[in-house]
Amino acid sequence: MRSDPHVHAAGAALADLVLKKTGVDVARCYQCGKCSAGCPLAAEMDFPPSQIMHLLQLRDLPGFAEMALRSHTIWLCLTCEICFCRCPMELDIPKVMDALRHEALARGMVHPKAKDILAFHRAFLDSVRVTGRLFEMGQVVDYKLRSGHFLQDMLQAPWMFWVGKLHLLPERVRDRRALKRIFARTRRAGEKRP
Amino acid sequence: MPDFQPKIVAFVCNWCTYAGADLTGTSRMKYSPQVSIIRFPCTGRIDFMLLLKAFASGADGIIVSGCHPNDCHYSSGNFHARRRWIIFRGLLDFLGIDVRRVQFSWVSAAEGAKWAQLVNETSERIRELGPFAGYQRLRGLGVG
Amino acid sequence: MNALREKARELLATKTVQVVIGYAPGSGGAARALFVREAAQAGELVFDETCLQNLAAYLMKPEVRRLGRAALVARPATLRTILQLAAENQLAESSLLALVPGADGVLSLSTFSAIEAHVAAQDNDLSAAEKSELEKFAAMGLDERREFWQEQFSRCLKCYACRAACPLCYCTRCTVECNQPQWIPVPAHDLGNLEWNVMRAMHLAGRCTNCGDCSRACPVGIPLYLLNQKLCSDVLSSFNQRSGMAARADHSLSTFKPDDPEDFIR
Amino acid sequence: MARIGVFICHCGENISATVDVKQVAAAAARIPGVAHSVEYKYMCSDPGQQLVKDAIREKGLTGVVVAACSPRMHEPTFRRACAETGLNPFLCEMANIREHCSWVHEKGDATTEKAIDIVRTLVAKVKKNKALQPIQVPVTKVALVIGGGIAGIQASLDIANAGHRVILVEREPSIGGHMSQLSETFPTLDCSQCILTPRMVEVAQHPNITLYSYAELESLDGFIGNFKARIRRKARSLDETLCTGCGLCTQKCPTRKIPGEFDAGLGLRPAIYVPFPQAVPNKPVIDREHCTYYRTGKCRLCEKICPTQAIRFDQLDEIVEVEVGAVVVATGFDIKHGDFFPEYGYGKYPDVIDGLQFERLASASGPTLGEIRRPSDGKVPETVVFVACAGSRDPAKGIEYCSKICCMYTAKHAMLYRHKVHGGKPYVFYMDIRAGGKMYEEFVRRAMEEDGVQYVRGRISRVFERDGKLVVKGADTLLGARPMEIEADLVVLATAAVAQPGAEELAQKLHVSYDAHRFFSEAHPKLRPVETNTAGIFLAGACQAPKDIPESVAQASGAAAKVAALFSRSELVREPLIAVVDRQPPPVYSSCVGCFLCQSACPYQAIEKEEIRGRDGQLIKTVARVNPGLCQGCGTCVAFCRTKSIDIQGFSHEQVHAEVLALLNRGERDA
Amino acid sequence: MKTGFYPGCSMKGSAREYSESLLAVARELNRELPEVPDWNCCGATAAHNLDPDLALALPARILAAAEKDGMDEVLVPCAACYSRLKVTRHELLEDEQLRQRISGLVEADYRGSTEVLNILEWLSRVPELEKHVKKPFQRKVACYYGCLLVRPAGIVKFDRPEDPQTMDLLMRKLGAEPIDWAFKTECCGAGFSVSRTDLVAKLSGHILEDAVSRGAEAVIVACPMCHLNLDMRRPNIEKRAGKKISIPVIYITQALGLAMGLPAKKLGLQRHKVAVKISAANAAAKDI
16 A cells, blocks of 8 residues: 555546555556466456556556457456465456446447347346346347347257246345335446446 | 544554654654653553553543564563553453553564554544543543 | 470471461451571461461561571461462572471471472362352442442552552562652542552452452451452463462463463454 | 753754744743753854853753753763763753654754753753763773674674684674585675685684584673673583594484484584584584484493593583673574475475575585485486565565575576576576675676576566476466466575574573664664674674675674674773662761662662671661662662662753653753 | 255246255255245345445345344355355445445345355265265266365355365265366356347367367266356357267255256256256266
8 A cells, every 4th residue: 555645636537536546556556467367357358457457557658548448348347356366466457447337338338249148137137126136038038139140049948948947937035115216216326327 | 523633552562662752753653742752662561550640631532552472672571561451451440430541562672663653543533532531520620 | 386386386396387377366357477497486386277468478478588487377268379479580499498287286297398398289279169259240230340440449448458468479579659750649639548458459469369468457457359250260261371370380361371361452 | 059051952853843942942941940952053063062051051050961862872972062061971961853843753843842842851860960980891802703704704704803812602602604515606796615614724723713513602792892791501412622623523423314404404414423524613513413323322432442541421511701802793694494385385395495505506515516406306307486675575475685695596596507507597586686795787688698598587487396396386477477487497586584593592692682683783874884782792694684795794894893893992981870879978888778679670680789897897777778780770670679779870860850850841840 | 053045036936946955855854944934136246236225225225134033154056146145144234334325225234144055065074975865976076166165265154166076075975086177167148148149159179079089978066157058058159169969967955856866857957958968876977
């Protein structure tokens, strides 16, 4: 931790926001690259994790930190925790990724290629909001509507019915009103949902 | 008691904590100015009577700090001190004196950051506990 | 009792000792000390439940020492006091023997090792009643304890009767008499009284053998025994040590173990 | 009536930037007993000191308080200045308003107030100071050097060549240390043993040096000039005076498959062994843990064949007591071993090795006679991955610091590999290259430019085994952190340099301080790098922090110079900050009642019993007395004394009592 | 000691056989596993990706319900749910202010007395598990832990994050021979099963290929998501790899059930995409 209070006081750099929300001080990253070396999806990413950290480190250089928000990386991160596990500085990178996702959503800076991933997550939460539990059938249909991928997975569904894995009717939480209230309260803090 | 500024006396040994506090300074780490240090050769030298005198003279809190176990410059002064404090603390508590006002600690010559943290946390705690009015009232007869 | 008198007579007659320090009936339900220097006088000795005083205190008085070798009628705490004084280099083995009256006669212990063996066999724990009183204190709130002691100490006269009665307060110059610096203010008032009593308790920590004479001596009835019992109990629980168990022993506060408890130290 | 002078230093702006020094000076002037109070920009400068000296003379000061930096910095300066005017130096005190005030608080009234508090406290103290006379103690002109690596060897030779006796203690059967295990040395690539062994022989032959190999320090008591060391000579199971070092026993010993320490576990040795051919002394030792005779009671083959009947199965450890005047600690370092890097398979895969093991592979005296062959199957590796910073600069592994030597030795390893295996492919994964040193950068450039070592900037994430290869998962941070996999035959981890096991215990025996990583602490990080906080004990080499050979040697010579300087005098002057027991005229003699609780509390056995006898020889009383030669001034006895009969000079009851009262603003009534 | 059971959504649907086999095994071991009353979804990846408060609120409601019901611990067999519950517990107990705020959000107070347990911890506690083995599972198996059972190590504090051993030890007790392999804790693609099937095919493909190349006859898992990716996504994996990969993927509870001699059907083995053609008893492969 840096002890000088003045550093954080000046301007609201993204790095400060990350520090506030996650407790992770990106200045501690010394760019060893161990996270990128172990990340299962680093090859798919536009900026591997160590570079995301470096973008945040360039706190005052216009446009750089924003590149992290607009990156595909933050949506590809699987939260597999291997980077955090091996980071010599013990930086909770997955938590930073979460914070960046939330910020990207709030600022409307989601990477275009993340559309499908985002659609899936939204369909998932919608299902939970309505039933309190994930209704896989409903979610898959919802996702297809949101993503436009109608054919994908159609082959799987009959088989899943067949082996008894997919139900036509959802499981439900009894106290669904309570769930709705939770969603209503957290929504205020979170993204502007469509 | 928002603007209560406690008076805290730190009794520290010369070799570890005094040097550690020097390091805090050399490293320019900041801490609360309510604490002042009195230097002793070793924690073994610190007479429990001095702690009583500090409270009697108006201290709201006391820090006693020296070398970590096995690191005493004099090899065992801190071990003797530790025994004395175990007993003294128990007695104070038995007499209804809040032992949270006396913070014992080990701060080595390398632990400048720990010193700053210790002082800040102790000041904060004493600030929360407020002035040591109960003890200071005993001075009523004006002897000090 | 007859055995005790017989033994005293014999010790004096054979000049094994020059004085037998024992008890004689006293006023107010407590026996008083009796110094028997002639065999003929031995018949005055008594020993019963009113004999509470720790006669070891007299061993430290120069006037008594001048009398010569003493036989001391000893209660359990007295024996431990003798050993503690020996451990503090205050008693020569040849200067005394201890008389322990029991159901079947009187035991004469003439060496420190004999006293040690006897002490090791006796019950040196606080009594159940003493323990429960300490527990009651521990259960009280901090403020409640403070108020209790403030009230008690407010009555202290600084008469030092506790000190005079205590066999372990043999210092020729007490801290309270030091005036450069003046550690403890001379007049009796709340602060000075607290400091005096804390100081005395600390100076007895690990040394006191819980004879209780300080409390009995206190003219205003401050339960000083509580402080001493608290410290006895802390010394035992923290260091597994007891005072007055051996004539050559390290004092529990001037020794240490590397793994003494330190959960209160940051 | 006290006449105290208060001298407040600005320390440039170090103090005056946050403390209102004028206000402090004004406040000090109002303290009763203060006769003079001034502030000045640099009190420690010549004119500043002159200010103090002039005031002492002109104002007839009886005490001086210099409010400036820590007494650890300039107390000696101002005490000397006082002494020059004839004022007893112990009547001068430092009020630390820099490290403990101006540097740690923000500018403001509270900070100035605190500075005034500190000054008032020290004024109260100095009023109670007494003039003291320094103590003279004799010096035993023998040095104890602990550790026989290159640092210990150098220190021993330098001290011995200065004409003083040296006792060199080495834990292992031979001196030589890590340097004797190295193949070549950077940046010259000269053979390590070739340059080391002549020094080892010189140690063995030097008339001033007594070598105790296979020995350890048991305890050290005493103080500068007058230490007493107890050394445990571990049983070699051998009469060294008879053994000729012929080596017959080591050749015939039937128990031969013990992983050898000298070869970092890669080679095998017998149960009776000499660690390496050039060992000094060249006398074997029996490893009792593995020896058949000690395990089963049968064998004794070595005893039978020894031409001089030197084997002693019943030999016991021997304790040697020596008196020495100074100690040089040169116990060196270790590297991190074991299950330290599960993600790299270190300790799991035989072909993931550490730097020291690679040294042995590359060394002509090593298990492969200098051929690079991997441990698992003896194959010559076609691809070798070298990993720098394996555990160093890694707070998650508990080691924040840079091990300092790895950048250089890794470059050396990669070069040696290229020299020995033509067509071999060396990769070095690194974070930064730290090549500060004479010819060091050039050396690393040579590895890249001439020897074709491929450097990849990044830390590897994982090593796993697949089809007989070690798959190294890394990323090149210079290429967009692009992940890469290298199939290697051998992986060499430059594991962190750490303190020796047992460093903590040794520090405790010596009463020297050590840091969080158990490296021994120097007295001052810049200005007293070879001294410890304990006078008379000096440091050399990597026991203080990771160091390479030239630095270790330089520090060893520095420590030796310090020892020689100490031994240049026959007597030392010590500060008289020691305990004294009160003495009074008859009939009291002393307020001490002779309970001797102080005696068991004293860490130095400095408290003696003194019998006071009358003119007739009759014992009047037995009281405590402090032996001023032994007392180190901790004051533990003082706090135990119920009659306040023991006091400590410099931190007396009166002094500290006055400080407490003054600090809390209540000192004036007492004044 | 009351141990509750949090099935999570997938164990009611796509991972039905995990639940079936767990309950069958629990019955056999005489262990009661009452469900957490009126439990809800833990929020999974979606919640923590999109909404930090929701990511804590959903698990907090579950924990509070379990605590209120007097459960000393909750068994969470799904590794993903386990991670969410464990992380939430950690964060709430670390930060009292946060705990109070989240308690307000979910209208229930979780004080931290209920612990969170994964399936391996639960099984490791069964005394003398080997005594229940009737048909030793004499197979070379690849124990696949995935990510969230062992990471983040500082929070889950379970086994070691690199080369963990708990499942290997359990399988050894069942008579199996766990192989030493490189992908024990590599990620399978997790929540991308539907949205980025291509990536799942790649990551899961690497895992299966390593297991097969080292002679494993089955992959043992303890997570419905891992199972989904390794089993149900097998067509995608095979398509990407350009070859047939027939190694079955078995929940540890199924392996245990087989070793205890329970019928395959009771353990839901028929619901797998990749046919499980091994029985526990012997090396002679036989269809079940």
